[in-house]
Amino acid sequence: MTPATTSARPPGRPRAGIDATVFAATLSTVHELGYAGATMDRIAAAAGVAKTTIYRRWPSKGALIADCLVDALGPAPLKDTSREENISSAIRWAAAKIGEPGLGAAFAGVFVDAVSDPALREILSTRLQDPYRIALQDALGEPENRVLLFIDVVVGTLLHRMGMTGEPMVDADVTALVEMVLRHFADPA
Amino acid sequence: MTPATTSARPPGRPRAGIDATVFAATLSTVHELGYAGATMDRIAAAAGVAKTTIYRRWPSKGALIADCLVDALGPAPLKDTSREENISSAIRWAAAKIGEPGLGAAFAGVFVDAVSDPALREILSTRLQDPYRIALQDALGEPENRVLLFIDVVVGTLLHRMGMTGEPMVDADVTALVEMVLRHFADPA
Numbered sequence: 001m002t003p004a005t006t007s008a009r010p011p012g013r014p015r016a017g018i019d020a021t022v023f024a025a026t027l028s029t030v031h032e033l034g035y036a037g038a039t040m041d042r043i044a045a046a047a048g049v050a051k052t053t054i055y056r057r058w059p060s061k062g063a064l065i066a067d068c069l070v071d072a073l074g075p076a077p078l079k080d081t082s083r084e085e086n087i088s089s090a091i092r093w094a095a096a097k098i099g100e101p102g103l104g105a106a107f108a109g110v111f112v113d114a115v116s117d118p119a120l121r122e123i124l125s126t127r128l129q130d131p132y133r134i135a136l137q138d139a140l141g142e143p144e145n146r147v148l149l150f151i152d153v154v155v156g157t158l159l160h161r162m163g164m165t166g167e168p169m170v171d172a173d174v175t176a177l178v179e180m181v182l183r184h185f186a187d188p189a
Numbered sequence: 190m191t192p193a194t195t196s197a198r199p200p201g202r203p204r205a206g207i208d209a210t211v212f213a214a215t216l217s218t219v220h221e222l223g224y225a226g227a228t229m230d231r232i233a234a235a236a237g238v239a240k241t242t243i244y245r246r247w248p249s250k251g252a253l254i255a256d257c258l259v260d261a262l263g264p265a266p267l268k269d270t271s272r273e274e275n276i277s278s279a280i281r282w283a284a285a286k287i288g289e290p291g292l293g294a295a296f297a298g299v300f301v302d303a304v305s306d307p308a309l310r311e312i313l314s315t316r317l318q319d320p321y322r323i324a325l326q327d328a329l330g331e332p333e334n335r336v337l338l339f340i341d342v343v344v345g346t347l348l349h350r351m352g353m354t355g356e357p358m359v360d361a362d363v364t365a366l367v368e369m370v371l372r373h374f375a376d377p378a
Contacts, residue, residue, distance in 0.1 A: 033305070034305030035301055035302075035304070035305070036302065037305070105304040105305055108297075108300065108301045108304055109301045109304075111297065111301075111348075111349065111352030111353070112224055112294070112297045112298045112300075112301045112352060113223065113224075113225065114352045114355070115223065115293060115294040115297055115298075115351055115352050115355060116222070116223030116224070116226070116294055117223065118355060121352075121353065121354070124352075124353060129353065145362065146365075148353075148362075149346075149362055149366065151349075152347075152349045152350045152353070152358075152362075153345075153366070155345075155349055156342075156344075156345030156346040156348055156350070157338075157345040157346065158345070159300075159345055159349065160300065160340075160345030160348065161341045161345070162304055163300030163301060163303045163310075163313075164303070164310065164313060164314060164318065164337075164341070166304060166305075169341075172334075173334065173337075173338055173341075176335075176338055176373075177338065177342070179373070180342070180369060180372075180373040181369070183369075183372050183373065184369040
């Protein structure tokens with residue numbers, strides 16, 4: 001049971017439950033209709049909740065997508081082992097996640113909206129990217145600028161492949177990407 | 190451009206002139222309103238031409254953006270010198286182009302639409318990517334799979350940075366990207 005508060009949400013639907021329902025509906029709607037077609041209206045309909053319920057939690061589609069991505073991605077697998085293992089497992093994890101239905105399209109779509117939306121860039125930077133950036137800086141012992149390039153290279157490459165082919169990157173190419181990045185980061189900055 | 194034939198275009202407006210006008214209007218509209226906001230209606234208004242004139246040439250926004258990008262990018266600078274110079278100059282050229290107003294946003298936007306649009310992926314692959322892929326395969330003596338990874342890494346990284354920061358990648362990071370890619374491609378496959 002969630003603790004009783006003064007919230008106006010309906011009984012029996014704790015916030016975490018609604019969040020999970022809306023996130024699942026977001027990814028399935030993006031998967032089915034593409035990023036542009038997945039309007040807040042359609043996401044609300046797919047989730048079976050009122051549109052006002054969604055807007056009460058997320059003021060914009062960008063904010064919803066960012067939180068949905070944070071939820072779907074979870075923490076990066078940085079196991080405090082070697083630099084090489086951490087780099088390799090982080091890239092393979094990103095490749096697998098971006099291949100999940102709806103996730104790659106949601107990821108790519110929100111970045112494009114961000115190109116012309118400074119408020120959304122701020123959300124993406126602080127809520128989505130910063131936790132990974134900080135975890136990577138700690139795990140790899142690398143400065144911010146090198147970790148930001150790491151994220152650009154890994155995520156950008158995987159999303160570009162998804163856009164050009166409509167499919168996740170095959171293992172042989174993920175391995176080539178891992179080798180390219182590993183060689184660059186073989187020695188700490 | 191196709192030679193003038195039995196086209197119904199108005200006298201005094203050769204096709205190349207209309208194309209150039211529409212392409213310029215496309216980039217400025219995307220720059221101003223973002224990819225999603227740059228509808229065919231708004232592009233036609235900015236170009237000062239009828240919407241039917243645009244649809245007669247490009248059946249979809251994706252097709253228009255793809256041709257606009259081909260026109261704006263022009264040929265890659267592959268000067269038949271060393272592999273290293275060709276790789277380096279191609280990456281720096283891509284970074285400069287993606288930093289031009291509207292171009293990065295148009296590029297990123299059309300890829301995202303392509304994630305959920307197989308017909309658009311076909312257009313992007315054949316009209317936009319293939320000429321560069323073939324030129325790079327020839328200039329670098331690399332097989333298709335390695336050149337496709339090269340394109341994913343370079344374009345994906347530059348577009349991701351644009352999405353996260355709203356700005357083109359700074360020179361120091363472009364140089365780091367060049368070094369990463371050069372090391373990977375130092376020896377032919």
